[in-house]
Amino acid sequence: MARKVKVHVYLKPGVLDVQGKAVEGALHSLGWPGVTNARVGKMIEFDLADDVAEPEAEVKRMCESLLANTVIESYRVEVG
Numbered sequence: 001m002a003r004k005v006k007v008h009v010y011l012k013p014g015v016l017d018v019q020g021k022a023v024e025g026a027l028h029s030l031g032w033p034g035v036t037n038a039r040v041g042k043m044i045e046f047d048l049a050d051d052v053a054e055p056e057a058e059v060k061r062m063c064e065s066l067l068a069n070t071v072i073e074s075y076r077v078e079v080g
Contacts, residue, residue: 001050002047002048002049002050003047003048003049003050003052003055003079003080004045004047004048004079004080005045005046005047005048005055005059005077005078005079005080006043006044006045006077006078006080007043007044007045007059007062007063007067007068007075007076007077007078008041008042008043008075008076008077008078009041009042009043009044009063009067009068009073009074009075010039010041010042010073010074010075011039011041011072011073011074012072012073012074015072015073017038017039017040019040020037020038020039020040021038023038023040024036024037024038044067048079055079056077056079059077059079060077063075063077
């Protein structure tokens with residue numbers, strides 16, 4: 001059996017989110033003017049083998065190496 005992993009990656013506060021602004025503008029034009037501060041991120045899901053000794057630490061290494069650009073992005077990890 002494998003563990004389910006979810007990694008949520010999002011831009012750090014203060015980094016311009018062009019996609020978020022586009023979504024916010026589109027929602028306003030569709031009749032939802034109360035939407036503010038829309039941010040767009042990504043979620044990465046994968047299975048991780050049960051025999052990984054420290055799954056959270058291993059996934060953190062994955063994020064730091066590949067899954068997130070830690071200069072401008074933050075991330076949150078869920079290991080099931």
